[in-house]
Amino acid sequence: MKTFQALIVREDDEQIVSAIEETTIENLSTGDVLIKIAYSSVNYKDMLALQKNAGVIRDYPMIPGIDFSGTIVESTNPNYAVGQEVLVTGFAVGMSHTGGFSEYARVPAGWVIPLPEQLTLKDAMIFGTAGLTAALSINALEKYGLSVKDQPNILVTGATGGVGSIALQIFAKMGFTSITAMVRKENQIEVAKSLGAHQVVFPSEFADQKRPLNKQRFHFVLDTVGGQVASDLLPFIHYGGSISLCGNAGGIKLATTVLPFILRGINLLGIDSVNVPIEERPAVWQKMATDWNVTNTTLSDEISLADLPLTIEALKAGQHLGRTIVKL
Known part of the structure; x- marks a missing residue:
C-alpha cells in the first residue's frame, strides 16, 4: 500500500x-x-x-x-x-x-x-465520543429515576459543547419540558435554546451561593464541566436527585461537603466512555441510531x-x- x-x-x-x-x-x-x-x-x-x-x-x-x-x-x-x-x-x-x-x-x-444500520459513517462521527458520553450519562440518570412522566427539572452544563449540545437534543427528543442549559457567553444563549433548552443560566448565578445546602432547583444535572461548576451545583439538587460527571474542562477538584449526600441523598454518578466494556456498547449505539438519533439537527x-x-x-x-x- x-x-x-x-x-x-x-x-x-x-x-x-x-x-x-x-x-x-x-x-x-x-x-x-x-x-x-x-x-x-x-x-x-x-x-x-x-x-x-x-x-x-x-x-x-x-x-x-x-x-x-x-x-x-x-x-x-x-x-x-x-x-x-x-x-x-x-x-x-x-x-x-x-x-x-x-x-x-x-x-x-x-x-x-x-x-448500526440506521447510521451513516458520517452520522456515527456527528455523535462520536461526545454522543456516546451523552448517551451513557442519560442512561445513568435513567437508572436513578429520570423519567419523562415526572417531567423533572434538568440542567445541562457546557450546553453548547460536544457532549452538552447532544444531551440537550436527546432530552428534548425524549419529551422533557423543563430543560435548563448552563452557558458562559451571551452568544451561546440562542444556540442553547435552538438545541432544546427552555431556560438558560450562567455559572455566576451559583458561584456566589456558598451554603452547603441551598434552594432545591434541579432534580437531575448532566455535568460536562467538572471542577468548581460541579461543586457549586451540588447544593441546588433536589432530595434524591442525581448529577452525572463526565468532564474536567473546569478542573479536576471537587469542593463540597457531605451534606448534599447525607441530608438530601443525592447521587454522584461518574461517567466513563473510554473503557466501557465492548459488550455494552452496541445497545447504546443502537439507541442512539434510533430513539435518540439527533444527527439531522x-x-x-x-x-x-x-x-x-x-x-x-x-x-x-x-x-x-x-x-x-x-x-x-
Missing part, C-alpha cells in the same frame, strides 16, 4: 509539535483489523493531546484522534469482514494507540463496533485534516460550538 496522510504529533526539543505527514501502514499500532477511515471527530481530549504535559499522549510520535468510522480493508478476525462498515471510540485510540486523524487505522477487533460542521489546527485552537480558546467532524 502506498503512503497516506495523517496528523502526527511529535516531541521536539521539549516542545509538542504536530503536522500532516505522509506515513505507511507499518507506522500504525498493531491490531487484527485495518480500517480505511471515512470520518473522525474533534473532542476536548483531542485538543489536550496536542498540549504539553496534558496526560493524553505520553509516547511520541503519535497519531491523535480518539474516535473514527470507516470500512474494513483487511481483517484476520473471523467476526469482521472486508467491506464491513464500523466505528471505534475510546480505549487507547489516539492516546497510546495510533488514532483517527489519519486515512487508515489498525486496531484490535475487540475495540470495533459494527455500524446536531450543530456540526465538517472540515478536512488540513483544517484541524484552527479547530483545535478554537477548542483551546473556548470558542468552539457543537461538533466538528473530520472528513478523511
Whole structure:
C-alpha cells in the first residue's frame, strides 16, 4: 500500500509539535483489523493531546484522534469482514494507540463496533465520543429515576459543547419540558435554546451561593464541566436527585461537603466512555441510531485534516460550538 496522510504529533526539543505527514501502514499500532477511515471527530481530549504535559499522549510520535468510522480493508478476525462498515471510540485510540486523524487505522477487533444500520459513517462521527458520553450519562440518570412522566427539572452544563449540545437534543427528543442549559457567553444563549433548552443560566448565578445546602432547583444535572461548576451545583439538587460527571474542562477538584449526600441523598454518578466494556456498547449505539438519533439537527460542521489546527485552537480558546467532524 502506498503512503497516506495523517496528523502526527511529535516531541521536539521539549516542545509538542504536530503536522500532516505522509506515513505507511507499518507506522500504525498493531491490531487484527485495518480500517480505511471515512470520518473522525474533534473532542476536548483531542485538543489536550496536542498540549504539553496534558496526560493524553505520553509516547511520541503519535497519531491523535480518539474516535473514527470507516470500512474494513483487511481483517484476520473471523467476526469482521472486508467491506464491513464500523466505528471505534475510546480505549487507547489516539492516546497510546495510533488514532483517527489519519486515512487508515489498525486496531484490535475487540475495540470495533459494527455500524448500526440506521447510521451513516458520517452520522456515527456527528455523535462520536461526545454522543456516546451523552448517551451513557442519560442512561445513568435513567437508572436513578429520570423519567419523562415526572417531567423533572434538568440542567445541562457546557450546553453548547460536544457532549452538552447532544444531551440537550436527546432530552428534548425524549419529551422533557423543563430543560435548563448552563452557558458562559451571551452568544451561546440562542444556540442553547435552538438545541432544546427552555431556560438558560450562567455559572455566576451559583458561584456566589456558598451554603452547603441551598434552594432545591434541579432534580437531575448532566455535568460536562467538572471542577468548581460541579461543586457549586451540588447544593441546588433536589432530595434524591442525581448529577452525572463526565468532564474536567473546569478542573479536576471537587469542593463540597457531605451534606448534599447525607441530608438530601443525592447521587454522584461518574461517567466513563473510554473503557466501557465492548459488550455494552452496541445497545447504546443502537439507541442512539434510533430513539435518540439527533444527527439531522446536531450543530456540526465538517472540515478536512488540513483544517484541524484552527479547530483545535478554537477548542483551546473556548470558542468552539457543537461538533466538528473530520472528513478523511
